[in-house]
Amino acid sequence: MPKSYSSPRGIKDILAPSSRDRRNLISAFEKEAALAGYKEIVLPVFEEFGVFARVGESTEIVQKQMYDFYDKDERHMVLRPESTAGVMRAYIQHRPTTPWKVWYEGAHFRYEKPQAGRFRQFHQLGVEVLGTSDLAADVEVIALGWRFLDAAGTNPKLLVNSLGDVKSRSEYTKDLEKYFKGHIKGLSEQSQQTLKLNPLRVLDSKDQQDFPIIEQAPMLSDFLSQEETEHFDGVCQGLSDLGIAFTADPRLVRGLDYYTRTAFEYESQNLESSQSAVGGGGRYDGLSEDLGGPACAGVGFAIGTDRTMLAMQESPSAVSDLDVFIADVAGGRAAMLIAEELRSAGISTDRAFENRSLKAQMKLADRSGAQLALIIGEDELAADSVSLIELRRKDSQPEKSRQDLIPRNQLLDEIQKRLQKTGKNENKA
Ligand code: AMP
Numbered sequence: 001m002p003k004s005y006s007s008p009r010g011i012k013d014i015l016a017p018s019s020r021d022r023r024n025l026i027s028a029f030e031k032e033a034a035l036a037g038y039k040e041i042v043l044p045v046f047e048e049f050g051v052f053a054r055v056g057e058s059t060e061i062v063q064k065q066m067y068d069f070y071d072k073d074e075r076h077m078v079l080r081p082e083s084t085a086g087v088m089r090a091y092i093q094h095r096p097t098t099p100w101k102v103w104y105e106g107a108h109f110r111y112e113k114p115q116a117g118r119f120r121q122f123h124q125l126g127v128e129v130l131g132t133s134d135l136a137a138d139v140e141v142i143a144l145g146w147r148f149l150d151a152a153g154t155n156p157k158l159l160v161n162s163l164g165d166v167k168s169r170s171e172y173t174k175d176l177e178k179y180f181k182g183h184i185k186g187l188s189e190q191s192q193q194t195l196k197l198n199p200l201r202v203l204d205s206k207d208q209q210d211f212p213i214i215e216q217a218p219m220l221s222d223f224l225s226q227e228e229t230e231h232f233d234g235v236c237q238g239l240s241d242l243g244i245a246f247t248a249d250p251r252l253v254r255g256l257d258y259y260t261r262t263a264f265e266y267e268s269q270n271l272e273s274s275q276s277a278v279g280g281g282g283r284y285d286g287l288s289e290d291l292g293g294p295a296c297a298g299v300g301f302a303i304g305t306d307r308t309m310l311a312m313q314e315s316p317s318a319v320s321d322l323d324v325f326i327a328d329v330a331g332g333r334a335a336m337l338i339a340e341e342l343r344s345a346g347i348s349t350d351r352a353f354e355n356r357s358l359k360a361q362m363k364l365a366d367r368s369g370a371q372l373a374l375i376i377g378e379d380e381l382a383a384d385s386v387s388l389i390e391l392r393r394k395d396s397q398p399e400k401s402r403q404d405l406i407p408r409n410q411l412l413d414e415i416q417k418r419l420q421k422t423g424k425n426e427n428k429a
Contacts, residue, residue: 010114011121020321021312022123022305025152026105029125029303032148033103036140038127041102043086049076051089054258054290063197065110067120079109084258084284084300085291087128092293098131105305117275117307126281128300133285135231138262138299139238145266145279145301146244154278154311155269158244161252162232163263164224166286172223173199183213200253206274219250228261235262258284262299268311278311279303320369323419325391326351327361328376335376338386338411345412347419365391371422372415375403384408390418 007013014022030040049068052061067079080086083104091100105125112118127144129137142158149156163169177199184192188207195202203214224232239246246264254263263282271278281301288296324342326349328335335351342349350368352361358375365373375387387403388411406414 008120010112010119012119018309021309025305025308026125028152029105029148030103032144032151033127036101036144038101038103038144041087041090041104043080043083043090043104043106045107046077046079047086047089049078051085051291052078052081054085054287061110065112067109067111081108081110082302083108083124083126084128084281084298084302085287087130087300088284088287088291088293088296088298091130091296092288092291098296099137100130101127102130103127115275117271117310119306122307123305124279124302125305126279126300126302128298130288130298131296133283133297135234135262136238138231138235138283139242141281141299141301142235142239142262142264143242143244145281145303149266149268149278149303149308149311152308152311153313154266154308155313156278157267157269158239158246158264159249159252159267160232160235160239160246160262160264161249162221162224162228162235162261163253163259163282164220164228165260168223168225168228169200169220169260172218172220175218175223176200176202179217180213186210186213198257203251203253214251221250231261254280254282258287258290260285264301266301266303268307270311270313271307275307277304278307321348322350322368322370323347324349324372324374324415325365325368325370326374326376327358327365328352329355329358329361330376330378330381331355334381334386338374338376341412342415345416347415372418374411380405386411388414388418390422392422 052066061081065081069077071077087102087104103126106123107121108124109121111120114120127141129141146156146158164172177195180187180195180199180202184195187195187202188205188209190207191202191205191210194205202210203217205214236246236248252263252265259282261283265280266278267276268278279301281299283297283299285297287298288294324347326335326339328351332355339349339351350370352364358377362373371390371392373389373391375389380386383405385405385407388406389403393402
C-alpha cells in the first residue's frame with residue numbers, strides 16, 4: 001500500500017464553508033481599501049533572504065522562524081514571513097510615484113510551534129502607504145484596519161504607542177538593558193535570553209514571572225524628542241477626531257525591528273488573551289535605506305485572516321450560493337445542456353452525476369441548499385419539458401404536488417421569475 005499523506009504540521013486545508021467566508025472577508029477588505037484609494041499588489045511568495053533579514057535580526061521571526069532554502073543556483077531564498085519588506089523591495093525596484101498606497105492578501109510562512117490560532121502557513125491582509133511621513137497617513141491606515149475589524153464583528157481593541165526613531169530608541173534601549181541587567185535574577189529564562197538579543201523585546205514577554213519587573217521598567221515616552229512626541233500626539237488626536245477608541249500603551253513593542261514612531265496593535269476582545277492579537281503595524285521610515293533604497297517613509301499594517309475569522313463573533317451563515325440543482329434520470333444529457341445554459345445566464349447551477357436514482361439525486365438537491373430543483377425523467381423528455389420544485393418554500397404540501405411542468409423553451413424565464421420571488425436574485429435579469 002502506498003503511504004497516505006496529511007498536510008504538513010501546523011498547516012491546514014481550508015474547506016467550504018470556511019473557504020467561502022475567507023473569500024468574503026477578503027472582498028470586504030478589498031472594498032474598504034479601495035474606498036480609501038489603495039490598489040492591490042501581488043507579491044512573490046518567496047524572495048531573496050536579504051529582503052527579510054532586516055525584518056529583525058534580533059527577532060524570533062528571523063532567528064528561528066524563517067522557511068529558508070537554497071535554490072538550484074545556490075541562491076538563499078525565504079518563503080515570506082510577512083509582506084512589508086516585500087512591498088518595500090518592490091517600491092525600490094519599480095519607483096512608483098508617491099504616495100504609493102497598496103493592499104495585499106496572501107499566504108505567509110513562519111516555522112512556529114503550532115497551536116490554536118498559530119499556524120506555519122497563515123494568511124495576512126494588509127495595506128502600506130509609502131512616501132509620506134505625514135501623520136495623517138498613520139491615522140488613515142489605523143482607521144482603515146479598525147473599521148474593517150469592527151465591521152467584521154471581531155470586537156476590536158486598539159493599542160497605540162510611539163517607538164521613537166533610531167536615536168531615541170537606542171538611548172532608551174541602553175537604559176532598558178541596564179535596568180533589566182540589574183534585575184536579571186528575577187527574569188524568566190526566556191527573557192534572560194531575549195535580553196542578550198534585544199532588551200526591547202523583553203517588554204513583550206508573556207511570562208507572568210517577568211511582569212513586576214516590566215511594570216517598573218523605564219518608559220520609552222521619556223526618551224522621545226519633541227518632534228516625535230508631537231507626531232504621536234497628532235496621531236492620537238486624529239483617532240479621537242474620528243471617534244476611534246484607543247489605549248495608549250507605553251509597553252507596546254512589535255515583533256519586527258524596523259518600526260519607528262507609531263506602532264499599533266489590534267486585539268480582539270472575543271479571543272483568549274494569549275492569542276488575542278489580530279493584527280498590527282506601524283511606521284518604518286528607515287526600512288527603504290536598510291534595503292538599499294532611497295529615503296522613503298512608510299506606514300502600514302498586517303491583519304491575520306485566520307485569526308480574524310476565529311474572532312468573528314457571528315458564526316457565518318450557512319446560506320447556500322446555489323440557485324438550481326438538476327436531477328436528471330433520463331441519461332444526463334439534458335442536465336448537461338440545461339446546466340450550461342443556466343450558468344451562461346448567471347444562474348448558479350449544480351447537478352448530480354452517475355445517473356443515480358431520483359431519490360438519491362433529490363437528496364443531493366436538498367443538501368446542496370439550492371432554491372430550485374429541476375427534474376428530468378423520460379416523461380419530461382417526451383413532453384420537451386422540465387419539472388420544477390421550489391425547495392425552500394415553506395408549506396406543508398408534499399414535494400410531489402408542488403412540481404410544475406415547465407415547457408423547455410420557457411424554462412429560463414420561469415427560473416428567473418421564481419428566483420426573483422425568493423428575493424435571492426434581484427440583480428440577475
Ligand atoms: P505580525 O506580522 O507578527 O505583526 O502579525 C500580524 C498578525 O498576523 C497577527 O496579529 C496575527 O493575527 C497574524 N499572525 C502572525 N503569525 C501568525 C501565525 N503563525 N498563525 C496565524 N496568524 C498569525
